[in-house]
Amino acid sequence: MGKKKIRSKHRWAKPKKVERVSFSKIIKPYLSLRHPMTRFCLLFLILLLVFSFLLSLEQIKRYFYNPVTTLIASQIAWILKIIGINVHASGIIVSSKSFSIKILANCNAIFEIFLFLSAVLAFPALLKEKVVGGISGAIFIYLMNLLRVVLLFVIGVYSPQFFEETHIYITQSIFIVMVLIFWLFWAGKWVRTVPAQ
Numbered sequence: 001m002g003k004k005k006i007r008s009k010h011r012w013a014k015p016k017k018v019e020r021v022s023f024s025k026i027i028k029p030y031l032s033l034r035h036p037m038t039r040f041c042l043l044f045l046i047l048l049l050v051f052s053f054l055l056s057l058e059q060i061k062r063y064f065y066n067p068v069t070t071l072i073a074s075q076i077a078w079i080l081k082i083i084g085i086n087v088h089a090s091g092i093i094v095s096s097k098s099f100s101i102k103i104l105a106n107c108n109a110i111f112e113i114f115l116f117l118s119a120v121l122a123f124p125a126l127l128k129e130k131v132v133g134g135i136s137g138a139i140f141i142y143l144m145n146l147l148r149v150v151l152l153f154v155i156g157v158y159s160p161q162f163f164e165e166t167h168i169y170i171t172q173s174i175f176i177v178m179v180l181i182f183w184l185f186w187a188g189k190w191v192r193t194v195p196a197q
Contacts, residue, residue, distance in 0.1 A: 040122050047118035055110065066092075069108045072146065076103070079150050085157060099156040101149070106172070109145035112179055113138045119183050125191040133186040140182055148175055 054060050069092050077089035080096075087096045092103040105111065120133045148171045156163045 036124060040124070043122035044118050047121055048115065051114035051118060052111075055114070065108075065110065068110060069103050072108050072149070073103045075146060076149050076153065079146065080153060083150075083154075085154070087153075094153065096157060099153065099160060101153055101156065103149070107145070107149055109141050109175075112145070112175070113141050116141060116179055116183060120186065123187055123191070125187075129191050133190055137179075137182055137186065141179055144175060144178055 055065060073092050073094050074089045077087045077094050080087045080094070085096060087094055094101050094103070101107075116137045117134050120130050120137060123130070125133070152163065152167050152171060155166050
């Protein structure tokens with residue numbers, strides 16, 4: 001008996017033509033102000049520029065920036081005395097017998113607080129959620145900065161050879177990451193209702 005040829009029921013499907021997507025087609029939706037991400041980024045940058053301009057004003061520096069920085073220095077000295085380190089605060093300088101630091105722009109957390117507030121205000125959320133997020137975030141950042149500077153002073157007293165690297169690379173990076181994490185937590189967990197656009 002001759003063998004019958006068995007025809008396969010499965011036919012090879014014709015390959016579909018792959019449509020090329022241009023870069024302009026991908027980015028085009030983000031160029032419209034109707035896109036939420038575009039509105040957020042634009043408003044965030046505007047608010048950040050406004051806050052930066054305000055911080056550059058001489059009146060703001062005299063009646064807000066400098067007094068807050070002096071307050072931070074006195075609070076740091078108070079915390080250090082509690083943990084057993086004899087220090088003295090004079091203006092924005094905190095000093096002991098063997099080590100001293102000056103609280104400058106990158107140590108008072110004012111810019112970081114305004115950076116956080118810009119992101120909170122630009123995010124589409126209800127007013128009460130922005131108020132709660134802004135106040136709680138500002139307090140969190142302020143306290144985290146106090147802890148950061150206290151830790152740096154302790155390192156400066158007992159291990160001064162590690163102070164610069166810790167200050168520039170470690171604590172600063174951790175501080176920025178913590179600010180970002182707190183904002184993501186607020187935007188993801190606290191914001192329940194997005195207002196209609």
